[in-house]
Amino acid sequence: MKRKHKGLDGSKRAVQAQLSNEGLRPKKSLGQNFLTDQSVLSDIVSAAQLTEESCVLEIGPGMGALTKELAQEAKKVVAVEIDTSILPVLEKNLQAFDNVTVINQDILKVDLDALFDEQFGNNSVKVIANLPYYITTPIVMKLLESKRISSIVIMIQKEVAERLAATAGTKSYGAITPAVQYRAEVFYVRDVSPECFHPVPKVWSSVIELRLLKEAPVFVQDEKHFFHLVHGAFCQRRKTFLNSAGSYPQLGADKETLRQVLTEMGLDENVRGESLSIEQFARISNALVEKKS
Ligand code: SAM
Numbered sequence: 001m002k003r004k005h006k007g008l009d010g011s012k013r014a015v016q017a018q019l020s021n022e023g024l025r026p027k028k029s030l031g032q033n034f035l036t037d038q039s040v041l042s043d044i045v046s047a048a049q050l051t052e053e054s055c056v057l058e059i060g061p062g063m064g065a066l067t068k069e070l071a072q073e074a075k076k077v078v079a080v081e082i083d084t085s086i087l088p089v090l091e092k093n094l095q096a097f098d099n100v101t102v103i104n105q106d107i108l109k110v111d112l113d114a115l116f117d118e119q120f121g122n123n124s125v126k127v128i129a130n131l132p133y134y135i136t137t138p139i140v141m142k143l144l145e146s147k148r149i150s151s152i153v154i155m156i157q158k159e160v161a162e163r164l165a166a167t168a169g170t171k172s173y174g175a176i177t178p179a180v181q182y183r184a185e186v187f188y189v190r191d192v193s194p195e196c197f198h199p200v201p202k203v204w205s206s207v208i209e210l211r212l213l214k215e216a217p218v219f220v221q222d223e224k225h226f227f228h229l230v231h232g233a234f235c236q237r238r239k240t241f242l243n244s245a246g247s248y249p250q251l252g253a254d255k256e257t258l259r260q261v262l263t264e265m266g267l268d269e270n271v272r273g274e275s276l277s278i279e280q281f282a283r284i285s286n287a288l289v290e291k292k293s
Contacts, residue, residue, distance in 0.1 A: 012036040015063060015198045020090050026199050030083055031132030035065050037196035040155075040207070044071045047189045047209050048153045049126050055120040057149075059107045059129040059139060062086060064093035066130055071097040074126075078119045082106045108138055117146045124150040133157050133201075137176055140164075144183040144212070152184070152210040160193060161206035168277040175234035178278040181228060182217065184210040218282035225251075226285040233273030233281070241273045253288050261287045 015034050019025065026032040035041060038103035044066060050073035061067040061079035063086065070077045075140045081090065084104055094100050101119065103110075118127050125148050131139055132202070136156050143152055156164075159172075165186045180186065189207035194200045220226045232248030233241050242262065246255035261284055262269050276284070 012198050018063065018089060024085060027135075030148050031060070031134045032062060032083070033130075033197040033199060033201045034062050035130055035155075035196060036198050037192075037228055040190075040192050040196050041066055041069050043153065044116075044128065044130075044153055044207055045073060047207060048073075048151070049127055050126070055116075055123045055125050057116075057125055057127045059113075059127065060132050060292075061090055061102065062130075064090045067094060067100060068097065070128060071100050073097065074161050075103070076120065078087065078103060078109045078115070080105055080110060086244070108135065108142065112142070112146045113148060116146070121178060124148060126150060127152040127154070130155040131154075133160075133203075136160050140176070140180065140210075144180065144210075149212055151212065152208065153189070154210070154261045155192060155205050155207045158204040158206045161188065161208045164208060164210075165201075168280075169275050171274075173274040174237075175273075176254065178230050178276075180210065181278050182220070182226070184212050186210055218279050219286070221281050221286045221289045225289055226282060229285045229288070230281055233276065237273075240270050241276065242269055242271075244273060251288075252292075256286075259292060261291070
């Protein structure tokens with residue numbers, strides 16, 4: 001059942017005209033950079049591989065450019081938007097679709113699993129979004145906590161996309177890298193130039209897909225401890241792993257214990273967090289947990 005595409009044509013001029021007709025200005029504080037390029041919209045939707053059975057959560061529908069594309073392909077789209085003032089425009093642009101539910105809330109405050117139960121029954125959910133960049137990390141970490149999501153296709157800042165897909169030992173590798181790779185496989189879809197948005201942002205963007213793993217790629221005895229270790233290793237980026245993790249209170253491990261573990265694993269005590277692979281983080285975490293018990 002394909003639905004007809006009506007309303008805003010997605011071009012820059014149409015977006016500008018509609019905003020000014022409604023007396024609205026894009027809100028920088030909410031990361032409002034609206035997509036105005038049809039090829040990017042098409043690439044996001046095709047990366048998501050939607051079927052007529054798909055249940056979709058969109059974060060930040062804005063004026064609805066992506067929402068309309070999703071509504072044409074999926075069974076149902078639930079779109080969570082924080083900006084109350086944009087809702088009349090969004091509703092106008094979505095009036096041709098009967099399979100979209102807009103929820104006016106802050107995504108970071110939504111109980112995702114309760115929302116999924118209520119809106120999608122027990123179906124698995126695909127998350128698709130042009131994310132507000134100022135909260136990319138907390139959103140991604142929150143999505144990865146849900147066991148109901150099967151895949152995530154998101155547009156994010158290019159630099160952050162490189163971080164998520166990085167391998168140990170490279171400049172882009174950071175705390176979020178092993179944290180994300182513990183839960184998902186990361187696929188690069190495409191880069192997006194600033195010119196594809198209104199207003200034009202200062203940075204390039206990338207579309208990536210995160211396919212959630214059914215099983216973690218490494219054995220971790222205590223997940224909470226593993227995540228504390230990863231954060232501790234990078235909390236003082238210029239320092240060695242030992243100095244950074246050793247002064248991270250949530251980890252609760254002193255430098256001497258950390259040194260012992262590194263030595264037992266045959267690692268240099270001056271090793272840096274960015275050189276440690278997800279396997280090594282898992283082994284260090286498991287060894288520390290063992291020592292505590
Ligand atoms: N999807 C639209 C598009 O592609 O043109 C808009 C994307 S814009 C980059 C990000 C959207 O997220 C904005 O509509 C903004 O108001 C919304 N947003 C920002 N913070 C949010 C939050 N905490 N919860 C839900 N939506 C949020």
